[in-house]
Amino acid sequence: MKTRLVIALSTAALLAGCGWSDSSLNPFSWFRSEPEVRVAATATAIPADPRPLVAQVLTVGVERTTSGAILTAIGLPPTQGYYDAELVALNDGRPLDGVLRYEFRASPPPAPRPAGTQPSREISAAQALSANLLAGVARIEVIAATNRRAASR
Incomplete structure (x- = not known):
């Protein structure tokens, strides 16, 4: 019974540490999303084939x-x-x-x-x-x- 109580309290303390967003224990802070950056579309010219047509x-x-x-x-x-x-x-x-x-x-x-x-x-x-x-x-x-x-x- 004491072992279960110690494990439960340890788990609760560990999970409480995950509540801070800056914590390295928080798996949700391992990968941070960055704001989406929109880039204006620009027309890219496809280079024309430099080879001439045969006669x-x-x-x-x-x-x-x-x-x-x-x-x-x-x-x-x-x-x-x-x-x-x-x-x-x-x-x-x-x-x-x-x-x-x-x-x-x-x-x-x-x-x-x-x-x-x-x-x-x-x-x-x-x-x-x-x-x-x-x-x-x-x-x-x-x-x-x-x-x-x-x-x-």
Whole structure:
């Protein structure tokens, strides 16, 4: 009986110490909340892709896969030496009125290069497209500086 009384009084004294908000024994004071600070939203500019559009899109193809499709394109830059070709999605990669649009971009060579023959300038790029993305798409367009080509269902 005396042991229970000692434990009860010790527990009561310990809990009484938790009543002070500055006490390190008070578990509610271990993490302090700070007042919410509101920050005004500012528009952050997404840097534009510095790579120019290729001069022409020669071909566009869509090959079905088990998970959707692969969009391929062959482009023609103005000279030899273009690299880092990519099909860059427009409209955040979402179809607009059933049309999915991509720009064909590539990095120019670091130094001037000869034009050369058409086959020596051709570059290709590809983009995987999921089945979910293609569900509402009737047409896919690839845009170049002087033309655009499309594949339709």
